[in-house]
Amino acid sequence: MGSFIFIAHDGTLRSLEVPAGTSAMQAAVANGITGIVAECGGSQMCATCHVYVDAAWLPKLAPMQAPEDAMLDSAASERKANSRLSCQILMSAELDGLVVHLPERQV
């Protein structure tokens, strides 16, 4: 188990405890986090699960692969250096407490 912490665009914070292997996208959708749309269900085909990863956590993430990199270019909100697709962030002991910020919009 581990926790993802979501900070909405308006500053609202929610912490969700999930089993290892659960993606941040899956955690958000299952718990009604409205800032994540996830139209494609996690197959890196939509960019509506875009998040900004808190800078302190970036070094702990698995490196971005080419499909994620390409899809982030079509995100509805500005792509930044800490942009990632939340469907590609899987809970692990290392990521317990990971903080992500939700963009202003996903579509």
Ligand code: FES
């Ligand atoms: S859910 Fe579609 S790219 Fe992540």
